[in-house]
Amino acid sequence: MSKYNGIFLVLALVSISRWAIAQEPQVIDRVAAVVGSNIILESEIEMQYAQYLAQGNKASENFKCYILQQQLTQKLLAQQAAIDSIEVSEGEVDDNINSRLRYMSGQAGGQERLEQFLNRSLLQYKEEMRPSIYEQLKANKMQQNIVAGIDVTPLEVRRYFESLDADSLPYFNxxxxxxxxxxxxxLTREEKQQFRDRAEDLRQQVIDGSDFATIARLYSQDGGSAAYGGDLGFHTRDMMVKEYTAVSFRMKPGEVSPVFESEHGFHFLEVLERRGEEVRTRHILIQIKPxxxxxxxxxxxxxxxxxxxxxxxxxxxxxxxxxxxxxxxxxxxxxxxxxxxxxxxxxxxxxxxxxxxxxxxxxxxxxxxxxxxxxxxxxxxxxxxxxxxxxxxxxPHQANLDMDFAKIKEAALEDKINRELSQWFEKRREVTFIDINEAYHSCDDLKIWLKDKQTTVAKL
Known part of the structure; x- marks a missing residue:
């Protein structure tokens, strides 16, 4: 049952990219599974699977089984979270979405390129993601509540170690x-001056009419944005270093800032567009060399x-x-x-x-x-x-209590948590209506969710 441990921390891109592939041709939709009053659509699984393939992974029908298993588990936890009045704040959802979008922007090569890939603005995408992220966070909190306070004593660690097959003990390098x-x-102020002067010279070229994007492509030393004319896309206040945020959020669209210093070097920026609590900017950076x-x-x-x-x-x-x-x-x-x-x-x-x-x-x-x-x-x-x-x-040595107590304790704790989660899921499956489409009945990962051909009330 180790697959349940931290199960909602995986597929960082896959799980939130259901809408990213929406513009691709889709199969006729159907219900893949029902959990209580919630349904899981085939299209959700197919879109996550398409993203999995887009990341360079090999085709695997088993991965579709894994996606559905995750969805079933998440639905069970989220439903219990609602019964237990476990709440997730809008701020928590926003923080989680912004963190994921920062990662996705980095992978895509900037926020503008990410919006092109998504075929929608980030604001629109965030709203589309919100229900899914909200459910994931509620499920996470429910799982944390289930295992809260679980710990292992030294005696439990010893008993766990002694229960292991001596021939299969890990070997540590x-x-x-x-x-x-x-x-x-x-650097002293005098030593930094040559780099500031270079940034000031480039800024003056822009002020005198040179194209900002062209100057950025030619001279900016920000490897992540120079190729895109310095464009950093839309960002919130918490997505940039404090000096950059302070400058960008006090300016109006079309304004070019003075040169300022951050931990990355000397910059100047132009605000391209403002959208609620987000601002789109482009900048030129001159790094400070020792x-x-x-x-x-x-x-x-x-x-x-x-x-x-x-x-x-x-x-x-x-x-x-x-x-x-x-x-x-x-x-x-x-x-x-x-x-x-x-x-x-x-x-x-x-x-x-x-x-x-x-x-x-x-x-x-x-x-x-x-x-x-x-x-x-x-x-x-x-x-x-x-x-x-x-x-x-x-x-190098084979695992033993004297040298590896901390590692063995961690394994013993994970085993205890997994057993606690197994018991919880067993009880919930016994009292929750679960119906899984026959197309998935051959999945090994889903055997515990199936009872027989007529009913899919789970039984371990």
């Missing part, structure tokens, strides 16, 4: 705990910090919290987190999942040692200096 302290160069002098200052700074840490005048965790410029790690004492396991926020990372440059830096270190400060470029293209700290290295 080398895992490490790694920290890093990063220093990026800081100078030789600023890099030398950064190297001197990190060498000093490194010396204090190595000579034990300052512990690594305090140094990272105080001085590191990596916002993602500094408040975790500089320690990297296993991003594949965000729920447990573990610092144990499989060595083969490390960034290649980090792996190289720690490869010859012993636990407790530090690499020398070295220049690097992060994934956003920023250049700086860093040194790394190897806290621990766990050799």
């Amino acid at each position: 080398t895992e490490v705990e790694v920290g890093e302290l990063v220093v990026f160069p800081e 100078t030789a002098a600023s890099l030398e200052r950064a190297k001197t700074r990190i060498d000093s910090i490194y010396g204090n840490v190595v000579n034990k005048k300052l512990d690594f965790y305090s140094a990272a919290t105080l001085y590191s410029d990596n916002k993602e790690t500094k408040y975790n004492g500089g320690m990297l987190l296993n991003m594949e396991n965000q729920q447990s926020r573990t610092t144990l990372i499989p060595a083969d999942k490390l960034d290649a440059s980090v792996f190289t830096a720690i490869d010859t270190l012993q636990p407790g040692e530090y690499s020398r400060p070295a220049q690097f470029t992060d994934r956003t293209g920023k250049t700086g200096y860093r040194f790394t700290y190897l806290k621990s290295r766990t050799p």
Whole structure:
């Protein structure tokens, strides 16, 4: 029953793209299933399946079964949520929709291109999405209520581990705990002036009559929007960095802003259109590149910090919290987190999942040692200096309680949650009218929803 755990966090694009394929030819619609007083249409499944194929996946009839299973599960949870008076606010729906649209815009190459793909405005699309997202959020809350407060004791963890087949225990490769302290160069106002002057010169060309889109295509250093004439499409107040939002929402359509600075560099923008609480803008960006002098200052700074840490005048965790410029790690004492396991926020990372440059830096270190400060470029293209700290290295081994208690506890908790959800769904299926179209009766994923050929009241 593990497929029920977090079942509504999957298909981020598929589940909200039912309307995106609406302009494609559709089969004659029919009812795929009935859950209580709710119906699931064949067209819903087909449109989600079309999106699945559009993402490059191979054709699979089993995936249609999976889509229907998700829909059945969601309907059951949402219906119980209504009975239990579980509410979802308009703000929660808006936040969820905006988050999804930001992701979809990034995938599509901008909001204008996304609107072209959807064949409708984002405002229209948001309203079409709203009922589906509202139901999903209610179902999520219901599921959270079902498993709220579930935990496992150390004794339960031990019993769970002892119940596992010894021959099938997982084998863990080398895992490490790694920290890093990063220093990026800081430019003086005088050093930044050349970049501001470049942005001011481009702005003046626009003011003097040059085409904004042409200048953006030729000179803007925003790789995501330059090819589209700097057009960023419509955005709400929470979709841009604060400096950009502050400028764009106080201007009128047709106005070109002064040059301003953000963490990305120097910009100027033009407001193209306003629509309720959204504004459509285009911009030109000139990135701030480190100078030789600023890099030398950064190297001197990190060498000093490194010396204090190595000579034990300052512990690594305090140094990272105080001085590191990596916002993602500094408040975790500089320690990297296993991003594949965000729920447990573990610092144990499989060595083969490390960034290649980090792996190289720690490869010859012993636990407790530090690499020398070295220049690097992060994934956003920023250049700086860093040194790394190897806290621990766990050799390859078969799972055991002494070395892997946290992992085993997580697995034991997931097993307990799945059993609780299984019991809940069993009870709900027994008292809920469920009718599934015969076309889906051969689906393995749906066997538990079927009782016999005449009735589809589920029975585990």
